[in-house]
Amino acid sequence: MTSTVSRCFFILLICCSSRGLNVFPNLEDVAKNARVVINDIVSLIEEDQCRSDLLTLADGIDKLDLWAMKMIDANGKWNPAFLLGNIKSLGSYEECVSIHQSTPYIKGKYCLANVHLSSNDEKIDSLLEIATQKRRNREITMNRTNMPVPDLLPSMALIQFGICVPSTCSIADVQKAFGYILSKEKSANGEAQIESCYTNDAVPLSSGDLAFIGCVAIIAGLVFLSSVIETKFGVKEDAGFAYSCLMAFSLPTNWRKLFVISHHPGALKSLDGVRVLSTLWVVAGHKIIFTLQEPWANKCFQVKSLEKLANMPFTNNMPSVDTFFLMSGMLRSYNLLKEFQGNRFRFFTDVARRYLRLTPVYALVIAFYATLLTRLGSGPRWEKFVTEPGEACDANWKNNLLYINSYVHNNKHCMIQTWYLASDMQLFLVSPLVVYALWKKPTTGKLILFLLAAIPICFTAWYTYIFEVLPTYLLNNSDEKLISYQRDVHITTHHRMAPYVVGLALGYILYVKKNLHLSLMSVISGWLMCLLTLYVVVFGAFNIVQYDHEYDPVESALYASLHRIAWAFAVGWLIFACNNERGGWITKILSLNVFQPLSKISYCIYLSHYVILMVGTARIKTPLFADDYALIHSLAGDFIISIIVATVLYLSVEAPLFEITRLIFSTPKNVTKKKEN
Secondary structure: OHHHHHHHOOOOOOEEEOOEEEOOOOHHHHHHHHHHHHHHHHOOOOOHHHHHHHHHHHHHHHOOOHHHHHHHHOOOOOOOOHHHOOOEEOOOHHHHHOOEEOOOOEEEEEEEEEEEEEOOOHHHHHHHHHHOOOOOOOOOOOOHHHOOEOOOOOOOOOEEEEEEEEOOOOHHHHHHHHHHHHHOOOOOEEEEEEEEEEOOOOOOOOHHHHHHHHHHHHHHHHHHHHHHHHHHHOOOOOOOHHHHHHHOOOHHHHHHHHHOOOOOOOOOOOHHHHHHHHHHHHHHHHHHHHHOOOOEOOOHHHHHHOOOHHHHHHHOOOHHHHHHHHHHHHHHHHHHHHHHHOOOOOHHHHHHHHHHHHHHHHHHHHHHHHOOHHHOOOOOOHHHHHHHHHHHHHHHHHHHHOOOOOOOOOOEOOOHHHHHHHHHHHHHHHHHHHHHHHHHOHHHHHHHHHHHHHHHHHHHHHHHHHHOOOOOOOOOOOHHHHHHHHHHHHOOHHHHOHHHHHHHHHHHHHHHOOOOOOOHHHHHHHHHHHHHHHHHHHHOOHHHHOOOOOOOHHHHHHHHHHHHHHHHHHHHHHHHHHHOOOOOHHHHHHOOOOHHHHHHOHHHHHHHHHHHHHHHHHOOOOOEOOOHHHHHHHHHHHHHHHHHHHHHHHHHHHHHHHHHHHHHOOOHHHHOOOOOO
16 A cells, blocks of 8 residues: 555655665665656646746755755655554654755745545555544545634544645645645555645734734833832822723732732632632643644544543533533622612623623734734644634634624634633623512512523433434544534533523522521532532543444433533532532632632633644644643643733733723722722
8 A cells, every 4th residue: 555655755764675774765766766756746737837846856856955855855754653543644844844945946835735545455444444543434534625613623534744845836736746646556545635835934914913013012011101100109099090090000900919819708609719620621621622633643542541431521521611601690690689689780881891891801812813823833734723713813803702603603713712702691691681580570580590491401402312413522423413513502502501590590599598507418418419410420421422332312312401401500509508608628629719819810711721722733743642641741731821821911901901991880989999909
């Protein structure tokens, strides 16, 4: 199978002969093979300059010119451990794009080719099945131009080759040449598609780039000016609205606010800990999805990891978002009841405050995606993981700022993780109707809550059973089913609203049943049910996620419809018990002081962590060998970088704008209130 392809890609780095193992190939053989290949493909090339440069390349190889040998050396070659899943032969990206020869004038262009291989030979085909982890017929390996953005699908069967050619060759030229090479293979059938090509040419700053840089410069100037004023003159009281808005950007003040530890008598206990741990779980879950697409030398490791029960919190991590739905619904209900009781509810004021609380830092991150994100680095898959998501934000940012991106996206998602913000905002807008009914007519309100929880459960069960939709993100299924699950279930509000409804009920209970006395038996029973439910939701899907598990529509419908609300009830009990002094050591852990500053930056972690994971995956230029230690080490680094970036965003954007929003909606008396030290 590999004889022709090996010759075409100059697999001569290590040669065996009767004299033993030779470290270097016979350079004359390399030159001879290269000229044969180039002569074969030159006639297919339409661009005159490309043909000329290819012939110049052949001459350079004959003369053993360094630039020509680099261009040959930079091509992808069959990797060792192919049968372990090492199927991405990326070549040397840096070596290729760094080629810049003045005489003759030649520049390197790196192209990445997607290859789908099959064979009529059963033995060869079985080897291909092993190498692609039996996903060759489940993944979309060809015609990938209309893939969702970002692409969250596992990449375990997509064979890829890095190709280094003169920069004058177009994608169409490279496609024809590579297709011709594959057509020469007699023992296997190959199809190829060029995914992307890169050169080292500098791209000038666009008007959008300059506008974003200007915006960041203004923010930095405000932070610097306000910090200098506070350092030299202190903070003046009763100095007016404009002065207060300026001083909202003061770094010393915001730094103190970040690390101040407060214990308000009416605060809901354990929320900081639950919020922080859930945020880190979200980051870990997204990290796992990205690792499924990274070029590993042992892709089989990911399949084997499914067989370990201890890995289930990482394998089955989707309930992490349901915790946020629960907490959001609980806080919304709790605060609305206080406003109704004090006759302080103002719908449009609430919406405006909420919008201004979430949107400024959100908009800044979107602007970064649409402008400077693509300049953070480079790599063989930079276009797929970085450029395309940035272009999606450039095209669809309005959907995000209108909080409708969970439904309106055209399969091109800007900041895919923010579907939750859209769903949460939609539920935020309609929740006053439900909570008002609870406050005014509790019996009617409870009936409405029951119906609002039952409808998504029943609809999800029906939808999953009828259309055979996945119950969660499953590696053992086809790309088409994973796309359908992501688009039609995972990000849609009507499928995900049940935990929010449970949160509304929990907020009502916490408000009307303050300091509720619970018997010892009730506490023990509650905690046993809570822990058992948490275990069943996460670990109970062990058989479902196994690689050889056959899809069962009844099993899938039951798990899909019940696991989210079950998780919400369990976490709801945890919050309820901790708030009523029935959490013991769990309350102490979740109420640790360290969680308070991390909780304050959790929103910025949520907004920024995805770009860190994107860049981390896109910059990989050679296959990695993965094991548990490598993954934990990488995840720990992502946590730390996310926390650092989030802290900068919080201090410079979120905290100042939060204070300005407070000033806008405060009464004149509160505007002049002395600032907290």
